[in-house]
Amino acid sequence: MARDAQAIAGVERLRFFPLAAIAGRGELLVEPGGRELLDLSASWTAAGFGYGNPAIAEAIAAAAATAPGASILSGTHPDAVALAEELLELVPARAPEQPRRVYLGHAGTDANDVALRGCRHATGRPGVLAFEHGYHGGFGAAQGVSGVHVAAGASADPDVVFLPYPDRFRPHTGDAAMVVDDVLERAAAALSRGRIAAVIVEPLQSDGGLIVPPDGFLAGLRALCDEHGSYLIVDEVKVGLGRTGRTHAFEHAGIVPDVVTLGKALGGGVPLSAAIGPADVLDEPTASALMTTIGNPISCAAGRAVLALVRDGAATRNADERGTQLRALLAQYAASGRPGAERVGDVRGLGLSIGVELVVGAGDDAPDAVLTAKAAYRAWELGAVAFPVRGNVLELTPALTISAEAIDRAATILTRAIDDAAAGAVSDEQIAAFQGW
Numbered sequence: 001m002a003r004d005a006q007a008i009a010g011v012e013r014l015r016f017f018p019l020a021a022i023a024g025r026g027e028l029l030v031e032p033g034g035r036e037l038l039d040l041s042a043s044w045t046a047a048g049f050g051y052g053n054p055a056i057a058e059a060i061a062a063a064a065a066t067a068p069g070a071s072i073l074s075g076t077h078p079d080a081v082a083l084a085e086e087l088l089e090l091v092p093a094r095a096p097e098q099p100r101r102v103y104l105g106h107a108g109t110d111a112n113d114v115a116l117r118g119c120r121h122a123t124g125r126p127g128v129l130a131f132e133h134g135y136h137g138g139f140g141a142a143q144g145v146s147g148v149h150v151a152a153g154a155s156a157d158p159d160v161v162f163l164p165y166p167d168r169f170r171p172h173t174g175d176a177a178m179v180v181d182d183v184l185e186r187a188a189a190a191l192s193r194g195r196i197a198a199v200i201v202e203p204l205q206s207d208g209g210l211i212v213p214p215d216g217f218l219a220g221l222r223a224l225c226d227e228h229g230s231y232l233i234v235d236e237v238k239v240g241l242g243r244t245g246r247t248h249a250f251e252h253a254g255i256v257p258d259v260v261t262l263g264k265a266l267g268g269g270v271p272l273s274a275a276i277g278p279a280d281v282l283d284e285p286t287a288s289a290l291m292t293t294i295g296n297p298i299s300c301a302a303g304r305a306v307l308a309l310v311r312d313g314a315a316t317r318n319a320d321e322r323g324t325q326l327r328a329l330l331a332q333y334a335a336s337g338r339p340g341a342e343r344v345g346d347v348r349g350l351g352l353s354i355g356v357e358l359v360v361g362a363g364d365d366a367p368d369a370v371l372t373a374k375a376a377y378r379a380w381e382l383g384a385v386a387f388p389v390r391g392n393v394l395e396l397t398p399a400l401t402i403s404a405e406a407i408d409r410a411a412t413i414l415t416r417a418i419d420d421a422a423a424g425a426v427s428d429e430q431i432a433a434f435q436g437w
């Protein structure tokens with residue numbers, strides 16, 4: 001940790017406790033010294049199919065040994081084309097008669113950046129409608145439309161309009177029943193001015209606090225985009241590819257987006273992302289979104305191995321079942337009368353995208369970010385990895401392949417961590433070195 005502090009740039013640190021790993025296996029990380037940690041983050045979902053997944057590891061090793069080039073910029077290779085074709089097969093088409101394309105990138109950030117600039121280019125409109133506390137990327141246009149970054153001081157995109165994301169637990173209208181209608185009314189007003197190229201939205205807002213949108217929200221946005229000739233970009237980077245118990249999280253809303261972005265788990269631990277959308281959005285201008293190692297054979301082979309796991313369906317079904325199991329165990333705890341139980345304001349999620357919102361307690365639902373930081377720290381001490389988002393929400397996104405026994409252990413560790421943190425087991429000094437977000 002000391003050498004890390006001297007060598008690794010602060011701009012890429014988002015630390016919550018002294019986590020260091022020398023190996024990983026499935027849902028486990030191994031610390032120096034050999035202690036095993038149950039990883040309930042899966043590296044922010046990038047290891048969605050588990051560390052060292054044999055199918056992915058084999059594909060990567062084979063591609064590395066005989067790589068047919070290192071890029072698709074100026075030449076193609078079979079895994080890049082097949083990966084793009086498989087993505088076109090996996091992601092439903094909004095208008096089947098219109099040609100679609102796939103941008104292959106390195107991270108959710110560039111996939112969203114390309115999607116946004118493509119929609120702007122195709123419509124000739126500058127505006128983007130996005131949501132407060134949303135996360136679409138850490139650089140460029142994707143960062144400028146990310147409410148999380150803008151709230152933390154990053155420059156907002158000059159043409160972004162932010163709206164509240166409908167949250168029934170903390171309704172911006174004061175009335176949970178009104179949140180969807182209010183947001184859609186505001187969206188209609190913004191779209192009717194005719195300057196909006198695209199609406200970009202997470203189908204379940206993750207870094208914004210694991211907020212599952214109420215019924216009608218995404219369908220309402222879909223209808224408004226159609227009415228006003230704007231594109232609907234659904235950002236599935238964190239919750240796609242089976243995590244919510246469906247192949248695509250937008251399926252829960254019964255909609256089909258114009259552009260879908262994928263990342264994180266798509267690469268099975270190596271950098272890979274994709275934007276899938278109309279050729280009008282992703283073809284022009286030629287050679288305007290270049291990074292040298294885009295479409296490299298190693299990432300593409302990993303992506304194809306991941307898509308085979310997605311098509312198999314077992315991980316998606318497991319996400320649904322294990323998610324239901326974990327939410328039930330946490331809800332049981334919240335109702336248990338144990339020392340930290342009253343600090344659990346809400347347990348929510350879809351599949352294995354789960355949020356545990358920690359509050360002041362004793363009838364006060366005010367967010368308690370300090371308790372959350374301490375509970376995450378205590379969970380690490382007890383042997384589990386879970387990171388806070390939105391200050392006071394513990395995000396639980398383990399590998400989709402996690403076992404029922406590991407879920408039981410996760411609930412045991414997390415509930416004890418909340419009990420202990422509420423009882424003062426972690427000091428202010430212990431968390432002071434970790435700035436988090």
Ligand SMILES: Cc1ncc(COP(=O)(O)O)c(C=O)c1O
Binds near residue numbers: 106
């Ligand atoms: C919903 C969503 N979109 C995009 C991104 C950006 O992905 P990346 O960090 O791979 O650039 C993230 C990262 O947290 C995310 O959660």
